Amino acid sequence: MSFAAAPLSNRPRNVSDKWKRLNWGIVTVLVALAAIGVVMHLSVAEGAWSGRPLSHASRFAVVLMFTVGLALIDTRFWVAIAYPLYAAALALLVAVEVAGATRMGATRWLDIGPLSLQPSEIMKIAIVLALARYYHHLDARFASSFLALAPPLIMIGAPVALVMHQPDLGTALLIAGTGVGVMFLAGLRWRYIAAAGAAALAGAVWAFQFALHDYQRQRILTFLDPEADPLGAGYHVAQSKIAIGAAGVMGQGYQRGSQSQLDFLPEKHTDFIFTMIVEEFGLVGAFLVLGLFAALLGFTMLVALRARTLFARLAAAGVAVTTGLYVFINTAMVIGLIPVVGIPLPLLSFGGTAMLTVMMGMAIVLSIHVHRDAAPSSRGFLW
């Protein structure tokens, strides 16, 4: 691994050069989304700054600085740490399994001194980088062969199994979805996709019967028939749908959403923040937030298409897949399209991990964009 000067001229030379090449569209959207998050936390706190609004704002500010800082690092760095990062994340997942802290019925955290780490979050980014690197180095002639499927499937399967066991269905789904997404973008053959789809269906049936925990099964049953248990597991979604349905085009007004303000809506500052946005700002607010996320994904895909190496393309697109899955699963969950899986809305929901994951992904995307004109070596490799 070497940071020696690249043979081609268009690589940004210094920090100010890189600064100029930053993707300001992405940064603007990130800031806008986080700002909306702060506004909503201010609503939850009934206008009191100290507490969540301030904490959300300052946390985002710090994370954004790191993100921009990381964006200035050459893309080759990400290639270099792709496998080590993946290995470390996997090791940490095993460590969680052995010595993790159990909170709220799930063992997801690793307490290291004062730090509390969720290795599954690191894995969401690590899997993107690792797969991107795998496909990048894969001989194109074997790219679509059956044998070439094994390493990525193992790379995806190992963390998913570990996370499922924590148990954290939402994160497992995210990791699996991201990994499969990257495989798809890398050109996974349609016939494999069809076969996998059939297998997944069978597997889902099997999982529902034997592998899922009771509460997970309950969530699926509740999703299929929410009226069956309106005060139990169906309560969250029932209240969320009430809040959204009653919102109207313009919403109830800021700090005036009765479902949120009177605590009928649970988890409104975390998983159900989108509901609160809809309740207080109506369809207008909902489409603004969805539009910002769509813009973020669009910008990210543009970065991917503009990139000149397969690693960069797959890495940027992989981050888009992760982010898109976050947004889709969360919003679809709160409006009752899919069962409740505990997935926050990144940048808006209170809590650091989702923000950290997406921002780290965005750091990679920004880095790819900053170094977009650094030509790859003649072999198509970075060095």
Added chain:
Amino acid sequence: MSTLKRDLFDIFTRRAAIASVGAAGAFAAIGARLIYLQADDAFGGEYTKAAEANRFDVRFVPPVRGVIYDRFGDPLALTSRDYRVSIVPEEADDLERTIQALGALVGMTPEQVERRVREARNRKPWDEVQIKQGLEWPQFAAVNVRLPEFKGVIAHVGEQRYYPYKAAFAHPIGFVQRPNQMEIEAVEQEDRKAAGLGPKAEPGEKFDSPRARYSRSPDVRVGKAGIEAALEGALHGEPGRRQVEVNATGRVVSEVGREEKVAAPGAALVLSIDAELQRFAMERMGGQSGSVVVMDVMTGDLIVMASAPGFDPNAFVNGIATPDFKALNEDEKKPLFHKTVAGAYKPGSTFKLVTALAAFQAGLDPRTRVNCPGYYWFGGRRFHCWKRGGHGEVDFRAGLKGSCNVYFYQAGLQAGQQRIADMARQLGFGRAFPLDVPGQAAGIVPDQAWWASKRNEPWPAGMTLNTAIGQGDLLVTPLQLAVMVSRLANGGRAVEPRLVRDGLGRPEPGAARLDLPADGVARTLDAMVAISNEAGGTALRSGDLGLVRHPVSGRMVDVAAAPPGSERVRMGGKTGTAQVRIITAGERATRVKKNDELDWKLRDHAWFVCFAPADKPRYAAVVLIEHGGNGSSVAAPIARDIVRATLLRDPAARPAMTLARAATLAGKKPA
């Protein structure tokens, strides 16, 4: 760059395009779902309604209960101010200390303080907990002065049912209390039925009975006894509804200020009872156990309806303390028992009036004389007269005047059991009246059919003799006796007792004529006047009312203030002494024990029934003193005083209060 690599780039571009389309589709699905939920709500309003149902809670506003007045407008039950202190636990600095200090200030026992502390801890911290109500004004003032140092304490003036005459009206009026669990469940069941639900809650079902919730609110009181219970529907009024905004835990966030429905006050009632006379009757009975009824023989108005001893109904309104209730409940004089309507007693000799009429109906010749040697042989058994040497030769008048058992044994035999029973029923015995007090006893009028339903043997003829003198299986209530005397004194019209004169929109009662032998009624009334006024009458000693009728005004005045030419006012009566124990032949052979030699519980019941004035009867009165001993020496003097007081006040002749007039005076339409 190799061609293969180029291929991979192309594949990526294609796949990225497909993925983007997929993502766009997913976002479109989210957007469509959001729009669909809005549209769904725009048409059905289901989510808006659900959000409102979440957000708004209906709180009930108890209506002001109807005032109960006596016949002249004196309030007997009203809603009065009530001074209360309560505490909001979360606002208190030191909950326990505050309640202790408060308890010391308002005179609570350490146990009561402890109970309140526990209650305050167990409730939701924002829920107001009542510390004490019914404070005296000085206590309330003392709390108010110290409010600044008592954080979280609220001193406020509430409303509460109040019975100013206390024990005097405890039985006819009754009292209100918080609905009990059974009553709440009963209304809940009605609501469930109305909603088409089964009697048991299904698991997961979210049915909320509004009336049950109303019944549970702390300010709601319902009638539990007397008129308060019987006319609960009219007195209670319609509860109002008020919306409040609540959060998910049920805490009231704000008063919405949207009063959905204003509470409609309950109907006011005007009773037939004269509070002055009622109080006098209660006082006159003293500490004895008994009952007094004074009835207007023309209208059936109950002017006095007293049952002694009474109890203070105010003690029940906020829940009576267990030891206090136990003391009342275990008192041998049964203060909680409404003796006037619920007590069934042997009528004793007062029933001879019924036997007389039945005999007249059977053709009794009042001049026929009967010899009374002190006993009468019948069916191989000796039936005794109360007078140990006998009355000698007596005709009807002398027989009734002296209350001769032997005469009435034979009168009874002439009438026959069935005719006596029929006459008794005509005069009001053996059934409850359509009267607005609960718990009336029907009593027992024995006849062959009744006997056959009870025992599998032929009617023993001796029972007719026992019935004829008011013993045997006969059971009557003091009210039934008052109705009987009224129906005789008014010349044989079927008056029914009435308690509520105004407030229920009932028509003025009419009374059908009874099928009574007119001559027999006249002779019976005449003999009753003789009982109180002639030598040999069993109530002669308490026969003098000391009243005259004023020759000009026609009003009754005291004999001391009588102008010349005034005519003495007289009454007619009948004594009764009802045995409550069996006198054995052995005891009778030696000497029958006197009442004051017996345990209170074994002494005779003393009765006196009467009417006045003798010439133009207007009032009938009944006095029962339980285990009082002799009717003529115990009950008759009380009856005499009450009749005198009644005649002096003459409530039937004075205009009674009507709600229409009261409303006109108050300048508003009657409710």
